Protein backbone atom coordinates (compact mmCIF):
# COMPACT_ATOMS: atom_id res chain seq x y z
CA UNK A 82 0.00 0.00 0.00
CA UNK A 83 1.39 3.43 -0.92
CA UNK A 84 -0.35 6.43 0.59
CA UNK A 85 -0.10 10.03 -0.56
CA UNK A 86 -0.81 12.70 2.06
CA UNK A 87 -1.51 16.14 0.61
CA UNK A 88 -0.69 18.84 3.14
CA UNK A 89 1.74 16.36 4.67
CA UNK A 90 3.79 19.11 6.32
CA UNK A 91 0.79 20.43 8.24
CA UNK A 92 -0.33 19.88 11.81
CA UNK A 93 -2.52 16.85 11.05
CA UNK A 94 -0.49 15.64 8.06
CA UNK A 95 2.67 15.19 10.13
CA UNK A 96 0.83 13.19 12.79
CA UNK A 97 -0.87 11.00 10.19
CA UNK A 98 2.54 10.45 8.58
CA UNK A 99 3.86 9.06 11.85
CA UNK A 100 0.83 6.79 12.26
CA UNK A 101 1.38 5.36 8.78
CA UNK A 102 5.11 4.83 9.40
CA UNK A 103 4.17 2.96 12.59
CA UNK A 104 1.99 0.72 10.41
CA UNK A 105 5.01 -0.11 8.24
CA UNK A 106 4.28 2.25 5.35
CA UNK A 107 6.55 4.69 3.54
CA UNK A 108 4.07 7.52 2.86
CA UNK A 109 4.51 10.13 0.13
CA UNK A 110 3.95 13.69 1.32
CA UNK A 111 2.99 16.60 -0.94
CA UNK A 112 3.28 20.13 0.41
CA UNK A 113 4.63 23.46 -0.88
CA UNK A 114 6.18 24.11 2.53
CA UNK A 115 9.70 22.93 3.36
CA UNK A 116 9.94 19.72 5.35
CA UNK A 117 9.09 20.66 8.94
CA UNK A 118 11.48 19.98 11.82
CA UNK A 119 9.03 17.45 13.24
CA UNK A 120 9.57 15.20 10.22
CA UNK A 121 13.38 15.40 10.06
CA UNK A 122 13.78 12.39 12.36
CA UNK A 123 11.71 10.22 9.98
CA UNK A 124 12.98 11.67 6.69
CA UNK A 125 14.33 8.28 5.57
CA UNK A 126 10.92 6.72 6.08
CA UNK A 127 8.97 9.10 3.83
CA UNK A 128 9.07 10.53 0.32
CA UNK A 129 8.77 14.30 0.56
CA UNK A 130 7.60 16.18 -2.53
CA UNK A 131 7.80 19.93 -2.14
CA UNK A 132 5.16 21.00 -4.62
CA UNK A 133 1.52 22.00 -4.95
CA UNK A 134 -1.78 20.34 -5.68
CA UNK A 135 -2.63 23.38 -7.81
CA UNK A 136 -1.44 21.44 -10.85
CA UNK A 137 -3.11 18.25 -12.09
CA UNK A 138 0.02 17.03 -13.87
CA UNK A 139 2.07 17.23 -10.70
CA UNK A 140 -0.43 14.99 -8.92
CA UNK A 141 -0.51 12.54 -11.83
CA UNK A 142 3.29 12.37 -11.92
CA UNK A 143 3.46 11.69 -8.17
CA UNK A 144 0.78 8.99 -8.31
CA UNK A 145 2.59 7.27 -11.23
CA UNK A 146 6.08 7.61 -9.81
CA UNK A 147 5.22 6.14 -6.41
CA UNK A 148 2.32 3.85 -7.48
CA UNK A 149 -0.01 5.58 -5.05
CA UNK A 150 -3.16 3.63 -4.25
CA UNK A 151 -4.62 5.73 -1.42
CA UNK A 152 -4.77 9.50 -0.84
CA UNK A 153 -5.41 11.34 2.41
CA UNK A 154 -6.29 14.78 1.09
CA UNK A 155 -5.48 17.21 3.90
CA UNK A 156 -3.76 19.99 1.95
CA UNK A 157 -5.52 23.31 1.80
CA UNK A 158 -6.21 26.69 3.35
CA UNK A 159 -7.91 26.93 6.75
CA UNK A 160 -10.67 29.29 7.91
CA UNK A 161 -8.94 32.59 8.65
CA UNK A 162 -6.56 32.60 5.64
CA UNK A 163 -9.48 31.59 3.37
CA UNK A 164 -11.59 34.49 4.57
CA UNK A 165 -8.66 36.85 4.10
CA UNK A 166 -7.82 35.61 0.62
CA UNK A 167 -10.88 33.87 -0.84
CA UNK A 168 -9.34 33.89 -4.34
CA UNK A 169 -6.39 31.80 -3.24
CA UNK A 170 -8.73 29.58 -1.21
CA UNK A 171 -10.73 28.88 -4.35
CA UNK A 172 -7.61 27.74 -6.21
CA UNK A 173 -6.20 25.66 -3.37
CA UNK A 174 -9.32 24.17 -1.83
CA UNK A 175 -11.73 23.92 -4.76
CA UNK A 176 -9.51 23.54 -7.84
CA UNK A 177 -6.94 21.62 -5.77
CA UNK A 178 -9.53 19.07 -4.64
CA UNK A 179 -10.78 18.73 -8.22
CA UNK A 180 -7.17 17.98 -9.22
CA UNK A 181 -6.84 15.34 -6.51
CA UNK A 182 -10.08 13.60 -7.52
CA UNK A 183 -9.35 13.84 -11.23
CA UNK A 184 -5.80 12.52 -10.83
CA UNK A 185 -7.18 9.69 -8.68
CA UNK A 186 -9.73 8.83 -11.37
CA UNK A 187 -7.24 8.95 -14.25
CA UNK A 188 -4.63 6.90 -12.41
CA UNK A 189 -6.97 4.37 -10.80
CA UNK A 190 -6.22 5.31 -7.18
CA UNK A 191 -8.38 3.07 -5.01
CA UNK A 192 -9.40 5.44 -2.23
CA UNK A 193 -9.51 9.18 -1.42
CA UNK A 194 -10.09 10.31 2.18
CA UNK A 195 -10.96 14.00 2.48
CA UNK A 196 -10.73 16.21 5.56
CA UNK A 197 -13.82 18.38 5.75
CA UNK A 198 -14.91 20.52 8.65
CA UNK A 199 -17.85 21.36 10.87
CA UNK A 200 -17.53 24.91 9.46
CA UNK A 201 -19.85 23.64 6.70
CA UNK A 202 -22.62 24.36 9.23
CA UNK A 203 -23.43 27.95 10.05
CA UNK A 204 -26.85 29.38 9.17
CA UNK A 205 -30.37 28.06 9.62
CA UNK A 206 -29.40 25.32 12.04
CA UNK A 207 -32.10 23.29 13.76
CA UNK A 208 -32.53 23.29 17.54
CA UNK A 209 -31.82 19.55 17.49
CA UNK A 210 -28.28 18.11 17.23
CA UNK A 211 -26.59 18.52 13.88
CA UNK A 212 -26.36 15.17 12.12
CA UNK A 213 -25.18 14.09 8.68
CA UNK A 214 -28.46 15.11 7.10
CA UNK A 215 -28.53 18.67 8.47
CA UNK A 216 -28.62 21.49 5.93
CA UNK A 217 -25.13 22.82 5.22
CA UNK A 218 -25.25 26.58 4.80
CA UNK A 219 -21.79 27.96 5.57
CA UNK A 220 -21.16 31.69 5.63
CA UNK A 221 -17.37 31.48 5.32
CA UNK A 222 -15.27 30.93 2.20
CA UNK A 223 -13.61 28.00 3.97
CA UNK A 224 -16.90 26.26 4.76
CA UNK A 225 -18.22 26.93 1.26
CA UNK A 226 -15.17 25.35 -0.39
CA UNK A 227 -15.50 22.29 1.83
CA UNK A 228 -19.18 21.76 0.99
CA UNK A 229 -18.34 21.86 -2.70
CA UNK A 230 -15.51 19.35 -2.23
CA UNK A 231 -17.73 16.97 -0.27
CA UNK A 232 -20.27 17.08 -3.09
CA UNK A 233 -17.63 16.72 -5.79
CA UNK A 234 -16.26 13.66 -4.01
CA UNK A 235 -19.73 12.13 -3.87
CA UNK A 236 -20.09 12.79 -7.59
CA UNK A 237 -16.80 11.01 -8.36
CA UNK A 238 -17.96 8.08 -6.25
CA UNK A 239 -21.27 7.83 -8.11
CA UNK A 240 -20.03 8.49 -11.61
CA UNK A 241 -16.59 6.85 -11.54
CA UNK A 242 -16.90 4.41 -8.62
CA UNK A 243 -14.06 6.14 -6.73
CA UNK A 244 -13.98 5.09 -3.07
CA UNK A 245 -14.38 8.61 -1.66
CA UNK A 246 -14.87 9.11 2.09
CA UNK A 247 -14.65 12.17 4.31
CA UNK A 248 -14.88 13.34 7.88
CA UNK A 249 -16.05 16.69 9.14
CA UNK A 250 -13.61 17.44 11.91
CA UNK A 251 -14.33 19.78 14.77
CA UNK A 252 -11.46 22.05 15.79
CA UNK A 253 -8.39 19.93 16.42
CA UNK A 254 -6.11 20.61 19.39
CA UNK A 255 -2.52 19.52 19.79
CA UNK A 256 1.04 20.75 20.09
CA UNK A 257 2.57 22.30 17.00
CA UNK A 258 -0.55 23.77 15.34
CA UNK A 259 0.69 26.89 13.54
CA UNK A 260 -1.91 27.93 10.97
CA UNK A 261 -4.18 30.73 12.13
CA UNK A 262 -7.80 29.63 12.28
CA UNK A 263 -10.83 30.66 14.28
CA UNK A 264 -10.33 28.04 17.00
CA UNK A 265 -6.53 28.08 17.26
CA UNK A 266 -6.82 29.90 20.61
CA UNK A 267 -7.43 26.47 22.18
CA UNK A 268 -3.98 25.22 21.10
CA UNK A 269 -2.11 28.45 21.66
CA UNK A 270 -3.50 29.02 25.16
CA UNK A 271 -1.95 25.69 26.19
CA UNK A 272 1.28 25.97 24.20
CA UNK A 273 2.07 29.56 25.21
CA UNK A 274 1.44 28.68 28.86
CA UNK A 275 3.85 25.75 28.58
CA UNK A 276 6.41 28.08 27.00
CA UNK A 277 6.02 30.48 29.93
CA UNK A 278 4.58 33.19 27.66
CA UNK A 279 1.42 35.26 28.28
CA UNK A 280 -1.43 34.80 25.81
CA UNK A 281 -4.56 36.81 24.95
CA UNK A 282 -7.42 34.64 23.74
CA UNK A 283 -9.20 36.37 20.82
CA UNK A 284 -12.59 34.85 21.73
CA UNK A 285 -15.00 35.59 24.57
CA UNK A 286 -14.84 33.67 27.87
CA UNK A 287 -18.14 31.92 27.15
CA UNK A 288 -17.20 31.00 23.56
CA UNK A 289 -17.68 27.29 23.01
CA UNK A 290 -16.17 25.43 20.15
CA UNK A 291 -16.44 21.70 19.48
CA UNK A 292 -12.91 20.29 19.66
CA UNK A 293 -11.01 17.03 19.63
CA UNK A 294 -7.44 15.95 20.36
CA UNK A 295 -5.12 15.47 17.37
CA UNK A 296 -4.49 11.84 18.31
CA UNK A 297 -8.21 11.16 18.03
CA UNK A 298 -8.32 12.97 14.68
CA UNK A 299 -5.44 10.90 13.29
CA UNK A 300 -7.08 7.70 14.49
CA UNK A 301 -10.37 8.75 12.88
CA UNK A 302 -8.69 9.09 9.45
CA UNK A 303 -7.19 5.61 9.73
CA UNK A 304 -10.37 3.96 11.04
CA UNK A 305 -12.43 5.49 8.27
CA UNK A 306 -9.95 4.36 5.63
CA UNK A 307 -9.75 0.81 7.00
CA UNK A 308 -13.51 0.20 7.11
CA UNK A 309 -14.78 -2.23 4.49
CA UNK A 310 -16.47 -0.55 1.54
CA UNK A 311 -19.82 -2.18 2.34
CA UNK A 312 -19.77 -0.48 5.77
CA UNK A 313 -19.59 2.97 4.17
CA UNK A 314 -23.09 4.25 3.56
CA UNK A 315 -23.07 7.90 4.63
CA UNK A 316 -19.70 8.62 2.97
CA UNK A 317 -19.15 12.01 4.66
CA UNK A 318 -19.27 11.87 8.46
CA UNK A 319 -19.63 14.27 11.35
CA UNK A 320 -17.19 13.70 14.20
CA UNK A 321 -18.44 15.26 17.41
CA UNK A 322 -15.25 15.61 19.44
CA UNK A 323 -15.40 16.22 23.18
CA UNK A 324 -19.03 16.40 24.35
CA UNK A 325 -20.33 18.66 25.76
CA UNK A 326 -18.23 21.38 24.15
CA UNK A 327 -16.34 23.33 26.83
CA UNK A 328 -16.09 27.11 27.05
CA UNK A 329 -12.87 29.07 26.64
CA UNK A 330 -13.14 30.01 30.33
CA UNK A 331 -13.36 26.34 31.33
CA UNK A 332 -10.22 25.66 29.30
CA UNK A 333 -8.41 28.60 30.90
CA UNK A 334 -9.41 27.37 34.37
CA UNK A 335 -8.09 23.89 33.67
CA UNK A 336 -4.84 25.17 32.13
CA UNK A 337 -4.28 27.40 35.16
CA UNK A 338 -4.82 24.42 37.46
CA UNK A 339 -2.30 22.26 35.56
CA UNK A 340 0.16 25.04 34.69
CA UNK A 341 -0.03 27.53 37.62
CA UNK A 342 2.36 30.00 35.93
CA UNK A 343 -0.03 30.42 32.96
CA UNK A 344 -0.89 34.06 32.16
CA UNK A 345 -4.07 33.95 30.10
CA UNK A 346 -6.41 36.87 29.40
CA UNK A 347 -9.22 37.60 26.96
CA UNK A 348 -9.10 40.21 24.18
CA UNK A 349 -12.04 39.34 21.91
CA UNK A 350 -11.53 40.10 18.21
CA UNK A 351 -14.95 40.99 16.71
CA UNK A 352 -14.24 39.26 13.39
CA UNK A 353 -13.18 36.04 15.10
CA UNK A 354 -16.06 36.20 17.58
CA UNK A 355 -18.42 36.48 14.62
CA UNK A 356 -16.83 33.48 12.84
CA UNK A 357 -17.05 31.47 16.06
CA UNK A 358 -20.65 32.36 16.81
CA UNK A 359 -22.19 29.79 14.46
CA UNK A 360 -19.80 27.01 15.37
CA UNK A 361 -20.04 27.60 19.11
CA UNK A 362 -23.68 26.68 19.26
CA UNK A 363 -23.23 23.41 17.37
CA UNK A 364 -24.24 20.21 19.09
CA UNK A 365 -22.96 17.47 16.84
CA UNK A 366 -24.37 14.00 16.34
CA UNK A 367 -21.84 11.50 14.98
CA UNK A 368 -23.99 8.39 15.18
CA UNK A 369 -23.36 7.42 11.53
CA UNK A 370 -19.59 7.29 12.13
CA UNK A 371 -20.11 5.27 15.31
CA UNK A 372 -22.49 2.79 13.71
CA UNK A 373 -20.87 2.41 10.29
CA UNK A 374 -17.16 2.24 11.13
CA UNK A 375 -16.95 2.03 14.90
CA UNK A 376 -15.85 5.58 15.67
CA UNK A 377 -15.38 6.41 19.36
CA UNK A 378 -13.50 9.33 20.89
CA UNK A 379 -10.75 8.48 23.43
CA UNK A 380 -9.61 11.78 24.95
CA UNK A 381 -11.72 13.85 27.37
CA UNK A 382 -10.80 17.50 28.03
CA UNK A 383 -8.60 16.67 31.00
CA UNK A 384 -6.97 13.63 29.34
CA UNK A 385 -6.27 15.80 26.32
CA UNK A 386 -4.59 18.49 28.36
CA UNK A 387 -2.51 15.95 30.30
CA UNK A 388 -1.34 14.28 27.10
CA UNK A 389 -0.68 17.65 25.41
CA UNK A 390 1.59 18.60 28.33
CA UNK A 391 3.37 15.19 28.16
CA UNK A 392 3.87 15.50 24.38
CA UNK A 393 5.17 19.05 24.71
CA UNK A 394 7.64 18.13 27.45
CA UNK A 395 8.87 15.05 25.55
CA UNK A 396 9.94 17.31 22.66
Ligand SMILES: NC(=O)c1ccc[n+]([C@@H]2O[C@H](COP(=O)([O-])OP(=O)(O)OC[C@H]3O[C@@H](n4cnc5c(N)ncnc54)[C@H](O)[C@@H]3O)[C@@H](O)[C@H]2O)c1
Nearest residue numbers: 088090091092093133134155156157196198250252253260
Ligand atom coordinates in the same frame (compact mmCIF):
# COMPACT_ATOMS: atom_id res chain seq x y z
N1 LIG B 1 -6.84 21.73 12.41
C1 LIG B 1 -8.16 21.79 12.54
O1 LIG B 1 -8.69 22.21 13.58
C2 LIG B 1 -9.05 21.30 11.43
C3 LIG B 1 -10.43 21.21 11.64
C4 LIG B 1 -11.27 20.78 10.62
C5 LIG B 1 -10.72 20.42 9.40
N2 LIG B 1 -9.38 20.52 9.20
C6 LIG B 1 -8.85 20.18 7.88
O2 LIG B 1 -7.77 19.26 8.02
C7 LIG B 1 -6.79 19.51 7.02
C8 LIG B 1 -5.43 19.65 7.68
O3 LIG B 1 -5.48 20.73 8.59
P1 LIG B 1 -4.23 21.16 9.49
O4 LIG B 1 -4.74 21.58 10.80
O5 LIG B 1 -3.18 20.11 9.41
O6 LIG B 1 -3.78 22.47 8.72
P2 LIG B 1 -2.32 23.00 8.38
O7 LIG B 1 -2.48 24.40 7.89
O8 LIG B 1 -1.38 22.74 9.50
O9 LIG B 1 -1.92 22.05 7.17
C9 LIG B 1 -2.39 22.25 5.87
C10 LIG B 1 -1.22 21.98 4.95
O10 LIG B 1 -1.69 22.14 3.60
C11 LIG B 1 -0.59 22.66 2.89
N3 LIG B 1 -1.03 23.27 1.65
C12 LIG B 1 -1.48 24.53 1.44
N4 LIG B 1 -1.63 24.74 0.13
C13 LIG B 1 -1.28 23.58 -0.49
C14 LIG B 1 -1.21 23.20 -1.85
N5 LIG B 1 -1.53 24.04 -2.83
N6 LIG B 1 -0.77 21.95 -2.16
C15 LIG B 1 -0.45 21.07 -1.15
N7 LIG B 1 -0.49 21.39 0.15
C16 LIG B 1 -0.91 22.64 0.47
C17 LIG B 1 0.03 23.70 3.85
O11 LIG B 1 1.36 24.04 3.47
C18 LIG B 1 -0.06 22.96 5.16
O12 LIG B 1 1.14 22.26 5.44
C19 LIG B 1 -7.25 20.75 6.26
O13 LIG B 1 -7.87 20.35 5.07
C20 LIG B 1 -8.26 21.39 7.17
O14 LIG B 1 -9.24 22.09 6.46
C21 LIG B 1 -8.53 20.94 10.18
